[in-house]
Amino acid sequence: MDAFELLKADHKKVAELFDLLETASGKRKLDVFKRIKSELEIHTHVEETILYPALEKPEETHDLTLEAYEEHNVVKTLLAELSGAKSATDEWQAKAKVLRENVEHHVKEEENELFDKADDALSDEEIESLGELMAAEKARKQGQAVPKKADTKDKTKKGPAKPGIISKIADFIGLGSSTSKKAAKKTPAKRKTAATKSPTKAGKKSRAAVSKRSSAKARSMRASGSKSSGAAKKQSGARTRNKSTRKRASRS
Ligand SMILES: [Fe+2]
Structure with a gap:
């Protein structure tokens, strides 16, 4: 699964929910907000635990990735402030609008800059592995069956001593300890240059x-x-x- 296509599908879903939020009224508005909050929490979680760690090191994606973490923090603060409201007051709706603007800015920066640079920094195999890991983690967080065991091998670097970033990320989220051991037995190869x-x-x-x-x-x-x-x-x-x-x- 292509990591960027998975994330873009998330972005599209959240945009549709924000459209729904604007037209909904009363309790329905708060229900839609809960769905937005849930989607954004899972989305930011998989980005921060799986995609961003893989993009922090490459020079071309380093700065944008750090910026993305900060933008997530702003979104999380707004989500927390909007949570628990008993009614969608004018102030609440103003804050919800600011949330949407922040999310849209973040999405635009990811899709127009970060993903493009990440596409250059990572191999196709790494992008696929990250996509599979994110899909599996999303399913786990949503209480669904994990669709497929993620292939966490770093196919571009079969290093014997040190597992690559994809294997480390997979191990960190509990999806890759066995595969990283298998990968460690293979012949070393250079990282994509x-x-x-x-x-x-x-x-x-x-x-x-x-x-x-x-x-x-x-x-x-x-x-x-x-x-x-x-x-x-x-x-x-x-x-x-x-x-x-x-x-x-x-x-x-
Ligand atoms: Fe993001």
Whole structure:
């Protein structure tokens, strides 16, 4: 499951509930608010425990991720202040409007900036694994059957000594201890670098000046190196196609 598609579906559902909140009246308005609160609590929980930890380290997503945590805190404060109301007074409705504006701002920043940069920072396999972990955690929080055992292996880095971030996150939320042990027995491989990304992606990162970790020359040399590997070339091509498809879909 694509992590970003899962989160975008959550965003859409919450937007629909906010529309409903505006048209509802009386007790119905408070009932709709409870649904919004529940959706946002689960959504922020899976982002903070699963997605954001994977995005804190990459340089291109570091700052936006820290900002996202802070925006969540503002939303949580507003949710707490709105909870427990016995009626939807004018003041309550004004605060609910501010909540919606904050959520919309946060969603816009995630969908237009953070997810795009995260798409560059993570491999397709990592994005799928994070999506499966978030779906499983959402189901667990909602008291539903976990849809599928999440594949928590870091397919891009089969390191023997240290489990990767996906395995660590899976272990942290209780979904990955056995799989991380299996992964530890496998042969090590490098984390995705510019060498395994398409030249187009490397060029994009250079233009955006989001990474100072390597010079354009070094990146170019690594990219050339990857071209000599048929497997790497195939992997890079497949990833580029997948990501292009995703980005086209997000623009539509
Ligand atoms: Fe968020």
